[in-house]
Amino acid sequence: MRLEFLKRCVLLAVLCAVTGGPAYAQKGDLKIQVPKSAPLLQGKTLDLRFAKFAQGIWVTDLDYCPAPSIDRSVPGTTLAIYRGLLETPGRICQVYGAEQSDGKTQRAAINCLLTDGGEAIELVTVRPRGTSVLMVQEGERPPVQFHFCQKIIPILRAASN
Secondary structure: OHHHHHHHHHHHHHHHHHHOOOOOOOOOOOOOOOOOOOHHHOOOEEEOOOOHHHOEEEEOOHHHOOOOOHHHOOOOOEEEEEOOEEEEOOEEEEEEEEEEOOOOOEEEEEEEEEOOOOEEEEEEEEEEEOOOEEEEEEOOOOOEEEEEEEOOOOHHHHHHO
């Protein structure tokens, strides 16, 4: 019996050494070490939101400002970005992964719901030009220049004013 107890103690010690904790560890206790980021992503910040410089309603021509509403605007002329959402005429998109390397350029993978009921997964790159111009490139298309139109005020904040 004493030999059986010693075998169990040795087995427990080996398991603790191998797993880094007791064999009866709780959920989340057993973790493996992985690199913080892949070499491709080093120096980049991953997020689920667009950068602050991209927040707002943007138009290709200031004559379109103020925009009546994004969904009623002429396609390709108006763009709204707020936190993790991007809306253009015909689609509403949500960020599911974004990288910002130098603080000036952000690339985001977005999942879009189209007004015709379809879905699309896209890559969009946003880059500020000064404080009132935003260059937006969707996938491999050429970049489009948008001008700042207006700030987006959250509904809860607008209701309290």
